Amino acid sequence: MRLWPGHSRPSREDRMRTVLADGAVAKGSQHAGSMTKSTTPALAIRELSKSFSGYRAVENVSFDVLNGRVVGLLGPNGAGKTTTTRMILGLAAPDSGEALIHGRSYRDLERPARMVGAVLDAAGLHPGRTGREHLRIAAAQIAAPPARIDAVLDEVGLAPAANRRVAGYSLGMRQRLSLAAALLGEPSILVLDEPANGLDPAGMHWLRELIRSFADAGGSVLLSSHVLSEVALVADDIVVIAQGRVAAAGELQSTVAAHGGDLESFYLDLTATSAGVR
């Protein structure tokens, strides 16, 4: 695993390198996001491991997500991406290792939703409630002001459908609603698990812009996705997990340079050798 030195001019291609898979921490943080003043990594994953009834789902996974960076988390089905994400968010307990958000574990955060917004696969949307009711519940859970509800509804383009029951929503509309809930607390970190699932092409385009501007404003994004073409368009760094371990990590452009800049060919080469779980 390589360690890149920090850069002072954060631009799309040679912003400060972020991702470390060997547990070392990049400290060269000349880059200070507009949202956070911290110089610690936004997310620091340290030798995380977890087994399910003998099966090692995640083994010794370490990487960082620094301020202002979009990190694409890639890997075959069953490689351990979801389990890693759930441990970062305190939903599952690691057997060993830790996941730190600006230096503290998720369960120790005072107001986690003000720091981290998450969109997970199991979106938690009761079909009988309207979109607005879901956001009212979410706002009550994190003590966000009610005015934020209309703000995020506008932001994700759901305002016209806000008073309809979720049962009538398409998958894409549900994803937008989950994203709206994640944005309620004005977090500085987004953790997104397959957020493009079900989004139509216009929605994917919009999501790409949202992620990009979020990171450009200093926010950090951990983006787990199977659609490599979308990841290639938006990520600064990538982490590839295969069979529970970090198979590759680094700045996107330089990592895939040897493959003619093609993320798919890099990815398929890398995961073919590790005989991915289907």
Added chain:
Amino acid sequence: MRLWPGHSRPSREDRMRTVLADGAVAKGSQHAGSMTKSTTPALAIRELSKSFSGYRAVENVSFDVLNGRVVGLLGPNGAGKTTTTRMILGLAAPDSGEALIHGRSYRDLERPARMVGAVLDAAGLHPGRTGREHLRIAAAQIAAPPARIDAVLDEVGLAPAANRRVAGYSLGMRQRLSLAAALLGEPSILVLDEPANGLDPAGMHWLRELIRSFADAGGSVLLSSHVLSEVALVADDIVVIAQGRVAAAGELQSTVAAHGGDLESFYLDLTATSAGVR
């Protein structure tokens, strides 16, 4: 809407043109698939309309899917793609118009699963059953020989996981299982609604090959998908539906030629003017 003349040499770029949005039928069927001998279109959708409590979900939709062709069905969320698909498959009753499979409506087919295999969003997978149990039920429903179960399990790469409960499957594995069930009856037509949902990059690559070889053997595929980069790689023709109506239809390459061959820019231009439902 334009009508292309048929060609005698079916190749990837200038195979016989398929898609008609004005209700006319292409009869120039020099191309005869190895699976079917019929000269009627595999699927003929004729002025299909359906309303839900006053809201016109699908309005006067017409297009064909000819033998040996992969037709990409595109459109924003809520444009009417899913409703159209469900009417084709007899799951929902149209208010007017008809969807014909080799000249007969789905509900009149003697052994529909031997003609059409479908993968829909609501996959119908009980989490408590194993993959193999699901296929045994599906085989019993269509009176397919038990030997087909192992054949399709191998084909979709699920054989090692066949005896595990579906509750432990990833979304990608569920998609593979749905596809296996669709292939059980050895159909000559595949109707796929977002089949790549949850598939990892290796799975998408595999699915692309499967669709391509299915069509090359004379089968027909109606592929509904939001991932334009995947559709661009595999479709012969496209149909774009927006606000319940056919907004564009035709052979892929020539349709997007005016946009420098870029499907996404063509699609976004087309649907932006019709102010897609979010």
Added chain:
Amino acid sequence: MFRAEMLKLTTTRATKAAVAVGVAGLIATQVTLVTVLPALASGAIGPGREALGDDLPAFDLTTGAAQLAAVSPLGSSTGAGSIGIAVLAVLILGVLAGTTDYRFGGIVPTALAQPRRGRILTAKVLATALAGLVVGVTYAAVSLGTLLVSLLLARTELAASPLELAGVLGGGALAVALFALLGLAIGILARSQLAGVLVMLGILLFELIAQAIIQLVTGTLPAWAQLMPLSLGQAAVSSGATGGIPPVTAVAALAALVAVVVAAAGVALRSRDI
């Protein structure tokens, strides 16, 4: 299609759990009421009648009529107006058979494999009837077994005629199968497990309350007030000697009642989009 529906029933844990609960509940009730209590009373086990006091209201199993009453495959009742676990379990089995397809979307591949909805209903009815009959025969075997053990312990002769016994057991098995079909139809109509179970409980409670009120008001329970599922089920396992609806009529009436609900489910299945 029928075989597929049988597979659906046999490959889900919930249906197996419902059957297991029903059989276990029936064994518990029958062993207690038909075997243990009479044995205690007769002194075959325990300290004997005198030590237990006179309040022990155990079955006296010496007469044929008492033996027929004790052999109920629906579970001997501990009091009027109660719903036995065995009956509840088979009703829930039926509701599960009718709703599982809706809960996990399995109705979609089913409708794709067989676009004629009437045939889907037929397959479900046949599979559920067969499963219900198997459960009913099991229930009958359990009740007969407990009675025979009890008679052995009490060294009592079997006074009921084999024909009468077969009638009660057969009527019970048929009633159990019909209860399963009733649950199936309610499940198809309700489409959700919770709604199906609640509607079913509502129907049972309605019967209990309505009959209690009718009995309070009129002082008796007229025949028309017994044309409800639980009462018909009880009548189907009666020996017919005690008045009330004769067993054969009860089974036929229950079948007619179930047929109406199944027909309603068929109409709903045919007219609804899936």
Added chain:
Amino acid sequence: MFRAEMLKLTTTRATKAAVAVGVAGLIATQVTLVTVLPALASGAIGPGREALGDDLPAFDLTTGAAQLAAVSPLGSSTGAGSIGIAVLAVLILGVLAGTTDYRFGGIVPTALAQPRRGRILTAKVLATALAGLVVGVTYAAVSLGTLLVSLLLARTELAASPLELAGVLGGGALAVALFALLGLAIGILARSQLAGVLVMLGILLFELIAQAIIQLVTGTLPAWAQLMPLSLGQAAVSSGATGGIPPVTAVAALAALVAVVVAAAGVALRSRDI
């Protein structure tokens, strides 16, 4: 967090339906047993006592003790061993409160918003207790209303002291709130609606059957056999004059029982991955 849990309860149709069914069921039972039957018996409505015959076993509401017995916020029982719709409805309300988050995955955003699981449980307990108390007060108002209407129709004085009445109604409201919490804890432990409802029904049936058997064997119902939810609920709305567990003790014992189950739910919630 508490407000979010209140919103979850008030924005789902199922909880509203459970409350509506409970209130409607209670009104139906109370109006019939406490208002209509005594009115029929007294001749205030209908053909009068003679025409109806002597079998009409209506409440005699002239004494204070009878009035207290009739005012039960849990629904006057039509017979021993029956489970009232009102009690069932509030138990189901609790199970729904405990399982809805699991059914649709809402537990994930909840755990993200509040990673300390103990606080999630506290919020759920408070919201469900409040909702249960509101239902309990509604039940109390319904029972009191039907009693007063009945007394007006029969031109009978209110013989029960206001203090005693308040005690019965208050005990009932508390018992209803505790039943809701019992359902909540069962729901959190079971995680699925169907499993929760079945476990709850199983517990209730166990109580009915166990007590029936204990009564059969021992000839009486010892105090320890009454330390079960339904019996404690009934004791909580008793006037205390008829022997058995005193109302205050019953409420306390029910609270202790519920606290144990809630604690188990808390341990499960804390130790399970979400």
